[in-house]
Structure formats: structure tokens, C-alpha cells
Amino acid sequence: MKENDTILEVRDLKKSFPVRRTLLQYLQKKAPDAVHAVDGVSFSMKTGEVTGLVGESGCGKSSLAKVLLNLYPADGGDIVFEGTSIVRKKKGQKNLYGTRMQMVFQDPYSSLNPRMTIRQMFYEILSVHQICEAKEREKEAVRALEMVGLGASVLDSFPGQFSGGQRQRISIARALAVHPDLLVADEAITALDVSIQAQIINLLSDLQKELNLSILFISHDLSVVRYLSDQVIVMYLGKIMEIARSEDLFQNPYHPYTQILLKATPVIGEKTLMQSEGIQGDPPSPIHLPTGCRFHTRCPYATEQCRTTEPILQNFGREHLAACWYPVNTDGKER
Numbered sequence: 001m002k003e004n005d006t007i008l009e010v011r012d013l014k015k016s017f018p019v020r021r022t023l024l025q026y027l028q029k030k031a032p033d034a035v036h037a038v039d040g041v042s043f044s045m046k047t048g049e050v051t052g053l054v055g056e057s058g059c060g061k062s063s064l065a066k067v068l069l070n071l072y073p074a075d076g077g078d079i080v081f082e083g084t085s086i087v088r089k090k091k092g093q094k095n096l097y098g099t100r101m102q103m104v105f106q107d108p109y110s111s112l113n114p115r116m117t118i119r120q121m122f123y124e125i126l127s128v129h130q131i132c133e134a135k136e137r138e139k140e141a142v143r144a145l146e147m148v149g150l151g152a153s154v155l156d157s158f159p160g161q162f163s164g165g166q167r168q169r170i171s172i173a174r175a176l177a178v179h180p181d182l183l184v185a186d187e188a189i190t191a192l193d194v195s196i197q198a199q200i201i202n203l204l205s206d207l208q209k210e211l212n213l214s215i216l217f218i219s220h221d222l223s224v225v226r227y228l229s230d231q232v233i234v235m236y237l238g239k240i241m242e243i244a245r246s247e248d249l250f251q252n253p254y255h256p257y258t259q260i261l262l263k264a265t266p267v268i269g270e271k272t273l274m275q276s277e278g279i280q281g282d283p284p285s286p287i288h289l290p291t292g293c294r295f296h297t298r299c300p301y302a303t304e305q306c307r308t309t310e311p312i313l314q315n316f317g318r319e320h321l322a323a324c325w326y327p328v329n330t331d332g333k334e335r
Contacts (some may be wrong), residue, residue, distance in 0.1 A: 007182060007214045008045040008068075013077035015067045019287060035286045037063035039238035040077070042313070045182075045231070048212040052246065054222060054261070056283065060238040061218045064105075065186045068216070069103050082181065099129050102175035106187035108167035112159040113334035116315055118145075118170060119155040122177055129178050144177040145170070147210075148203060165196035169203065176207070182214045189224070201228065222265045226250050231319075234258045237286060237294040240313060244320040254322035257295045293325070301326060 015038040021030070037060045045051045053061050066072045068079060070086070078087045081100065105111040111119065122141035126132055132140050142152045147167040159167055168188060175183060185204065196307050200223055208215055208228075213244040219225050225232060225246075232249045234242040234257065242255040253259045284290050292309050296302040305325050313321045 005047045005296050006044050007082055008216075009080040010041055010043050010068070011078040011080070013041045013067060013079065014075045015062070015063055015072055015204055016075055017063075019059065026286060033287045035278055036238045036289060037065055037286070041235075041238075041240055042077075043233055043240060043243055045214055045216065047181075047214055048208075049218055049230040050208055050215045050228050051306055052225035052232040053218045053235065054163055054220065054225055055235035055241075056261075056288065057220065058283065059235040061235055064235070065103065065184050065216065065218055069101055069184060071103075091112065099131070099178040100180055101184065102176060102178060102180040103184040103186060104168070104171050104175055104188045107191050108164050108171055109159075109191070117156050117158055121170075121174060122155075125177055125291045131178055140177060144173040147176055147207065148173045161189050163196075164192050165199060168192060168196075168200055172200075172203065172207070176211075180213070182216065184216045184218070186218045187220070188217075189219070189221075193208040197224075204228065222250075223266065234261070237283060237289065239294055240321075240323065241295065242320075242322045242324075243313070245318065245330050252320075254303055254316060254320065254327035255295075255324045258322075274284060293323070 014036075016036050019033045019035060019065075021032045039060075041060075041064060043051075053064070055061055063072065067074050074087050078085055080086070116124075119141065122144070123137050126137045126140055127134075138152075138155070141155060145151055150166070150169055150173065154162070154166075154170070159170070163171065170190075172183075188204075189200050192200060200233075204215065204217070205228055207213055215228075217225065217228055229246045232242075232244060232246050233240055234249075234255065236257050242249065242253065242258045244254075249258065249310060250262065253262055267332040283295070284297055290297050291307065293299070293302070293306045293311055296306040299306065303326070309325075311323045311325050313323045314327075315321050316327065
């Protein structure tokens with residue numbers, strides 16, 4: 001696909017998880033409650049770009065990633081990858097999840113099988129996805145490992161012999177071994193030391209440019225997202241609050257939630273908003289969601305309309321969308 005073509009389009013995607021019924025619900029024969037982890041999410045990604053996905057813990061970022069990779073089946077909506085629906089897959093249609101889309105998980109200590117050598121792991125994925133003939137597997141494995149700064153010397157070692165940073169490099173190499181077009185990195189640096197995080201961030205940036213790779217980068221670290229991303233998506237309680245080109249979002253956030261997240265980013269020598277004003281209150285229950293805008297219970301600008309009517313994502317120009325009745329900065333002024 002050409003650069004700037006749409007590689008991924010998500011349309012009204014939904015995923016809920018049922019909660020075990022309480023004794024009272026059981027006796028009253030009530031249906032179980034559900035956590036609405038992904039609730040009508042829509043966005044698109046361009047070929048060869050990095051899209052950052054941010055939001056507080058529990059907002060649905062990881063659930064969305066796993067639905068995209070079919071680790072969780074979608075309850076509704078559609079996922080169109082390179083022009084083909086992979087939710088409404090026709091009989092006999094090739095499965096695109098295995099090779100064209102790959103994922104790098106948060107914890108490098110649990111994502112690699114401790115009983116398998118690196119060679120066995122690579123041979124397995126190359127064999128399952130029929131990437132090459134058996135005699136070519138070592139060559140393909142070494143090619144992928146060299147892309148992440150490792151090489152043939154690690155093939156006969158076990159994961160336990162490596163540091164966290166090296167394990168994450170191996171995880172990235174394993175994903176690249178099948179020549180994916182889209183890489184989903186779910187908090188891929190969170191479990192690593194700060195110095196190692198910088199190495200993995202630079203590695204992902206270099207690989208994206210070298211391979212023209214599309215990356216969905218999920219993180220709670222806004223400074224890293226700003227450094228890596230071309231586009232940023234902000235989620236809150238299963239919904240998208242704002243989507244914009246990276247620099248536009250960081251310089252001119254429209255949604256109050258985005259503004260507060262940005263102001264809460266720590267700055268050396270300064271008191272953060274979290275320490276002073278902070279986001280008021282705790283997030284509502286994902287089971288018993290508030291009416292209207294989901295952020296209204298914590299928003300300092302909420303009105304009666306915000307409390308009763310849910311806003312939709314509106315395009316304010318320059319590919320900048322926000323789900324807010326009274327967005328900030330659309331007229332160049334603060335509230």
C-alpha cells in the first residue's frame with residue numbers, strides 16, 4: 001500500500017465482558033452486569049504512521065488492542081484492514097491476523113515461553129504461518145533478530161538468560177519475523193527500566209521508518225507518545241474523547257479530559273496539576289456508566305447538557321475530532 005493510504009479502519013467497535021452475578025441477582029433471576037470495555041469506537045490509521053493510544057488505566061486501551069488482533073472476539077462493529085473486513089470474514093477468506101498484524105505485549109517476562117529456546121520460538125511461528133521453507137528458517141530468524149540489534153548467537157539460549165530489555169527486543173523480532181504491516185505495541189516499555197525504555201523507543205522509531213511499518217502504540221506516558229506518534233487517540237471509559245495529529249493535540253487540545261491529562265504530565269522542578277488541582281474524583285464504574293458525557297462527573301466545565309446527552313465525535317478541521325459539547329480552543333480561546 002502507498003504511504004498515507006488507510007491501512008486500518010475501525011467502525012463502531014464494541015466489546016463487553018460479563019460480570020459474575022451477585023447472589024441477589026441470581027435469586028431475582030436478573031441478567032449479569034457487564035463491563036463495557038470498548039463501546040462504539042471508531043478511528044482510522046494511515047500506512048507507515050504511528051498512532052498513539054492514551055488514557056487512564058482501565059479506559060479500554062488493551063481491550064481494544066486485543067479485539068483488533070482477535071484475541072477477544074468483537075461484540076459489534078467492524079474492523080477493515082487494508083480494505084478487507086476481518087470481522088465479517090467470508091468463508092474461505094485468508095486469516096489476516098496471523099501475519100499482517102502482530103502484537104508486542106507489555107511484560108517481556110511472561111510473553112516468551114521459558115521452556116523454549118529462541119530458535120524453537122522462531123521456527124514455530126515461521127512454520128505455523130508458512131513464511132518460508134524449513135531450510136530457510138534459521139536465515140529468517142537471524143534476519144529478524146539482527147533488525148533489533150541481536151543475532152544468531154542468541155538462538156540456542158532460553159528467555160531466562162536475558163535481561164528485560166533483551167527479551168523485549170526478542171519479542172519485537174518474533175513479531176517482525178512474519179513481515180507484518182501493522183504492529184500493535186501494548187505498553188511495550190512499561191515493565192522496563194527507564195534507560196532500557198529509551199532504547200526500545202528508539203528501536204521502534206527506527207524500525208517504523210526503515211520498514212514503513214504502521215504501529216499502534218499504547219501507552220500512559222504522554223511524552224513518549226508525543227515523540228513517536230503521528231496521530232494520537234485519547235480514550236476514557238471505553239469511548240474516544242479526542243483524535244488529532246500529534247502536535248495539534250499537544251498544542252491545542254479540545255477536550256477537557258485531554259487538557260487535564262497533558263497538564264498532569266510531570267515536569268522536572270514544577271508541581272503537576274495532579275498534585276495541585278488534579279482530576280476531580282475517581283473514574284465512574286465501568287459497569288454502571290454515567291448518562292451523557294462519560295467525563296461529566298469529573299469535568300470542571302460540565303453543564304446540564306453534558307449530564308444528559310452523550311456527545312459524538314465532531315470534526316473541527318485539520319483532522320482534529322473531539323467528543324465534547326463545549327470544546328476548548330475551537331475559537332482560539334480558553335473556556
